[in-house]
Amino acid sequence: MNPxxxxxxxxxxxxxxxxxxxxxxxxxxxxxxxxxxxxxxxLPLSPQKLKLYSWHKWAGVTIFLFVLVRLxxxxxxRPPEPPAGMPAWQGKVAGATHVLLYVLMIAIPLxxxxxxxxxxxxxxxxxxLPLPDLLAKNEGLGKLxxxxxxLLNWSMAALVVAHLGAALKHHFMDRDDVLTRMLPFLRNPAxxxxx
Amino acid sequence: MNQRHSLxxxxxxxxxxxxxxxxxNQPQLNKSAIFFVSKQMNVPVEGQFKSFRSRLAxxxxxxxxAKAELDIDLASIDAGSKDANDEVASKAWFDTKAFPVAKxxxxxxxxxxGNRYEVAGRMTIKGRTLxxxxxxxxxxxxxxxxxxxxxxxxxxxxxxxxxMWADFGTVANEVQVKFRLVAAAAATAK
Numbered sequence: 001m002n003p004x005x006x007x008x009x010x011x012x013x014x015x016x017x018x019x020x021x022x023x024x025x026x027x028x029x030x031x032x033x034x035x036x037x038x039x040x041x042x043l044p045l046s047p048q049k050l051k052l053y054s055w056h057k058w059a060g061v062t063i064f065l066f067v068l069v070r071l072x073x074x075x076x077x078r079p080p081e082p083p084a085g086m087p088a089w090q091g092k093v094a095g096a097t098h099v100l101l102y103v104l105m106i107a108i109p110l111x112x113x114x115x116x117x118x119x120x121x122x123x124x125x126x127x128x129l130p131l132p133d134l135l136a137k138n139e140g141l142g143k144l145x146x147x148x149x150x151l152l153n154w155s156m157a158a159l160v161v162a163h164l165g166a167a168l169k170h171h172f173m174d175r176d177d178v179l180t181r182m183l184p185f186l187r188n189p190a191x192x193x194x195x
Numbered sequence: 196m197n198q199r200h201s202l203x204x205x206x207x208x209x210x211x212x213x214x215x216x217x218x219x220n221q222p223q224l225n226k227s228a229i230f231f232v233s234k235q236m237n238v239p240v241e242g243q244f245k246s247f248r249s250r251l252a253x254x255x256x257x258x259x260x261a262k263a264e265l266d267i268d269l270a271s272i273d274a275g276s277k278d279a280n281d282e283v284a285s286k287a288w289f290d291t292k293a294f295p296v297a298k299x300x301x302x303x304x305x306x307x308x309g310n311r312y313e314v315a316g317r318m319t320i321k322g323r324t325l326x327x328x329x330x331x332x333x334x335x336x337x338x339x340x341x342x343x344x345x346x347x348x349x350x351x352x353x354x355x356x357x358x359m360w361a362d363f364g365t366v367a368n369e370v371q372v373k374f375r376l377v378a379a380a381a382a383t384a385k
Contacts, residue, residue, distance in 0.1 A: 045278045045279065045281075045282045046359060047359055047362060047364075047365035047366070050235050050236055050365050050366070051236065051365060119276065120240065120241070120275055120276070121235075121238060121240060121275070121276075122238050122239065123238075124236070124237050124238045127236055127238075128237070
């Protein structure tokens, strides 16, 4: 993903503190919501199930808003350059993966919101702020959107596995700073580990 | 008295005299409906009862003598989803096997002025009978009368949603009920 022209270059070889904070905050929230979503769907109807559905939906709206902030930050701040000597095709694959992850981070909460509307269960953020229903109740459409929501989530899970695998490969095999610039506390000051 | 007033007076006199008394007593169930809105985690969820029967006798000239009865088939509920429909038929909710019908029987019709009335009666759900009053608005169009009203029932009063559902934090105690009953008139010679 190319930053907008005039974006501030990030000083040094690390991501900015803001970019790192948003990355990990959203990552943890997505892992949590994914796990809750997977668990709650097959539960028999109970007050617990209704609570989990509401919490999952509140989390989805919250993640969506954080993703918008993160996208704004990403487009206005140049990320660190790829390590010297990294093949160009790897840079292209990494860039495409990042774009797709952003697309899914936007599309997944949207599909959940639309699915809720189509199933006739409005989203009321934290039980306080009702979100408008963009679709009228429609059982068939609700089922379809449920499948879309599920498919998008498994696509993201696959991409996250690839993203994680690439980060670990860079850290342990290439021994470059691709992982540590998103996890600065892993950075070892010993010179043999610095490139 | 101008002409329009005299016409109104004649109509009024005719109505009051009972010479052409009308009584709305032919329920039009296909035009009638019973909806409700429950709140789950503060999310309003709409539902309805698709099958019910009513008996009605309402003469606009003698509203105090009006009578209404309503039998609602609880198994005909649409509570918003298939899961919910199965759940609310269970013992913790309506226990529809043991108590298939909810029944309302009016005890009084009180005119509140204009086209508004206060209807009192006794509501029986799941074996529990409680007094109930509801405002009702009447709309008369030709041969039909439409009675509309809205009231709040507390589900716990009737033991609807017991056990793990008794906590109002998930499903609120208050359930908004909205009804529309349409009846046609049959002229009664007096």
